[in-house]
Amino acid sequence: MEFTGSYAGEHTNGRMEGKGVYTLPTGTKYTGEMKDGVFHGQGVLHFTNGSKYEGTWEKGICKQGKYTFSDGLEYDDKEWDYCDGNDRRFYTERCNGIKPAGESQLTNMDPSPVIPDGCYDCGDGFYDPNSRVINDYNHQYLRNADEEEHGWIVRTCRRGWDQAVGPLRWNSESEGR
Structure with missing residues (x-):
């Protein structure tokens, strides 16, 4: 990971290692475990819009996690089946059912x-x-x-x-x- 933000936390041999807080130039903050200068272990990305991503990281790559939107809606990468390749329904269609043939919903808003x-x-x-x-x-x-x-x-x-x-x-x- 190229060091372009600021880091406050534990170090080993001059590298970010252990628990710490890494703040990116955008204001997004990662709070969690680091190893050899990259995200590794349990950590949370806190975005400036109030949303967050909690995950398990390996060598800088997130292997499993959960995204929570600022309004509280959660996206778990193992359980989320909304708007993926297998299900293209809008959220309101998932909640309220699909309309009869010929009355397609064009947007998530009903009526569009x-x-x-x-x-x-x-x-x-x-x-x-x-x-x-x-x-x-x-x-x-x-x-x-x-x-x-x-x-x-x-x-x-x-x-x-x-x-x-x-x-x-x-x-x-x-x-x-």
Whole structure:
């Protein structure tokens, strides 16, 4: 591990070893066991958004763990079966069941928000590609999109002028156009 943050804790032969706290430049903190300068043993990554990842580390690689979102929702890497390759349902579909044929759910929100014509649903609001502005679903300004986000939204997100077509189906059809 290249030392780019700050470390407070035990050392052996000048290397981070034993228990300590390593703070990355982003503000994320690892609290736990170190060996030969890398995460090794039990440790917790505390993210600046209030979420955390508790895990068992071997030579800097997490072998098993549990992510807890800031709202308390837990993701256990052995038990989490939401939105993986075998189950593509939205969380609300898992909780409330899938709708009858012909009434597909396009987003996790039910009903899905209406997106203005010419705009895209980008998950936290809608995106106007002409102004490159993202507003929340109540039409309040959120941010301007940079080139990378603009490209991602245009390639992958649900379009307001085609509310009946979901993003996965549209992407596969539009690739050849």
